[in-house]
Amino acid sequence: MKTTWPNAIVGLLCTSSVLAQTPSVAPVPCGNDCVHTEALKPRFFPDLQSGRVLAKYGPLAVPSMNQNHGMRSYQLEIPAPCDDCTITHAVADVEFANGAYANANTSMWLHHLVVANSNRTSVTCNGVPEFAFVSGNERTPMSISVGGTKRAGYPIKKGERFFLIAELMNEARSAKDVLVKIDWEFVKSPPADFKAVTPVWLDVDGPCLPRNGEVPLPENATVFNLVMNPPWKANFSGEVLWVIPHLHDGGDSLKVMKNNAVTCDSLPGYGETPGFRTPEVEHGHHGRTAKRHEEMLHISSMTVCDKIQRIEVGDTWGVKADYNLTKHAPQGEGDHLAPVMGIAVLFVVRD
Ligand SMILES: *[C@@H]1O[C@H](CO)[C@@H](O)[C@H](O)[C@H]1NC(C)=O
Ligand SMILES: *[C@@H]1O[C@H](CO)[C@@H](O)[C@H](O)[C@H]1NC(C)=O
Ligand SMILES: *[C@@H]1O[C@H](CO)[C@@H](O)[C@H](O)[C@H]1NC(C)=O
Numbered sequence: 001m002k003t004t005w006p007n008a009i010v011g012l013l014c015t016s017s018v019l020a021q022t023p024s025v026a027p028v029p030c031g032n033d034c035v036h037t038e039a040l041k042p043r044f045f046p047d048l049q050s051g052r053v054l055a056k057y058g059p060l061a062v063p064s065m066n067q068n069h070g071m072r073s074y075q076l077e078i079p080a081p082c083d084d085c086t087i088t089h090a091v092a093d094v095e096f097a098n099g100a101y102a103n104a105n106t107s108m109w110l111h112h113l114v115v116a117n118s119n120r121t122s123v124t125c126n127g128v129p130e131f132a133f134v135s136g137n138e139r140t141p142m143s144i145s146v147g148g149t150k151r152a153g154y155p156i157k158k159g160e161r162f163f164l165i166a167e168l169m170n171e172a173r174s175a176k177d178v179l180v181k182i183d184w185e186f187v188k189s190p191p192a193d194f195k196a197v198t199p200v201w202l203d204v205d206g207p208c209l210p211r212n213g214e215v216p217l218p219e220n221a222t223v224f225n226l227v228m229n230p231p232w233k234a235n236f237s238g239e240v241l242w243v244i245p246h247l248h249d250g251g252d253s254l255k256v257m258k259n260n261a262v263t264c265d266s267l268p269g270y271g272e273t274p275g276f277r278t279p280e281v282e283h284g285h286h287g288r289t290a291k292r293h294e295e296m297l298h299i300s301s302m303t304v305c306d307k308i309q310r311i312e313v314g315d316t317w318g319v320k321a322d323y324n325l326t327k328h329a330p331q332g333e334g335d336h337l338a339p340v341m342g343i344a345v346l347f348v349v350r351d
């Protein structure tokens, strides 16, 4: 069963309509030649055996925009950031192999990234590994310990195997070499009162990601919402410590729904720094949105909810993604609009 996980991950990625156009790539080991780590000074739990490493994975060769819209996915087996430890904070980033800034304004997107723990199964989908970390281009931190205020983290046991699945998008006319970076912070041999979190993956594509999380837009619509249906029915109880919400450009709000009521309303910030702004292009895609003559603004942050309710057995939990393409320009892909996402990953301390 366990040995099929890497195949399951590849299968997972290759079911996407977008990725189906790319040749499927078997996961390759990312050993000493492809992971470079630098020790940083930990910020949280200085009284414990805390550590922090900046890991750079790659270089990954991203084809030019002429090939599959510059989109390419990578699956790398990576070493665990630490052994017998618990991850208290993580944040992703990308840079060009020469160290230069990589973001929308320099034509290089961190489209998606997940780190799969192949030894664990998702609690919301039996056929999918547990994702220990997730990031979109907005690079929301996974602050499980809530900035060191909660004695909790994502537990890593010695011998567990991790896969980095990254999708990068190059809008330049030439191929580029890119490094994916994750700043991992952890506590080694955490004390007994340290709590382990379980990630709970809620997704408008459904928890098993049949379309790799990427959902086509409803025909002709400019204002619409996407809902996780059916929602997840909780079979354990616990406290939600942190949420990573994710939308694509065009998104107006990502709502986490508990028993059909909004329990977290995460709002995207657009173009808050120059990296998330690109020059004006003609984007009256399919006549759906008016042509504008202004800078394009891309999602640069998602607000994080800190007043999430508890999970009780029997609750239903889901997500609702509100899109308004008049308010926020969506992403094009060739001559059509790119599929969109609506995801929230809850990090839960089980009772
Ligand atoms: C994780 O799974 C691998 C097989 O993929 C197995 O060899 C290893 O023993 C497992 N480790 C743990 C800690 O369960
Ligand atoms: C979408 O718009 C096209 C062109 O106006 C029209 O032919 C089509 O029926 C519309 N589809 C829906 C689902 O409204
Ligand atoms: C909850 O359901 C999942 C999926 O059916 C199952 O794998 C898991 O063991 C269940 N957990 C509990 C605590 O019952």
Ligand SMILES: *[C@@H]1O[C@H](CO)[C@@H](O)[C@H](O)[C@H]1NC(C)=O
Residues within 6 Å of the ligand: 101, 103, 105, 106, 273, 274, 275, 276
């Ligand atoms: C891109 O944005 C970054 C960070 O906001 C900025 O430092 C850089 O100068 C920008 N580069 C270009 C080419 O606009």
Ligand SMILES: *[C@@H]1O[C@H](CO)[C@@H](O)[C@H](O)[C@H]1NC(C)=O
Residues within 6 Å of the ligand: 223, 324, 326, 327
């Ligand atoms: C969509 O955005 C437009 C432009 O900001 C606004 O006028 C309209 O009220 C919005 N629609 C909804 C349903 O929020």
Ligand SMILES: [Cu+2]
Residues within 6 Å of the ligand: 111, 112, 136, 246, 247, 248, 341
């Ligand atoms: Cu996405």
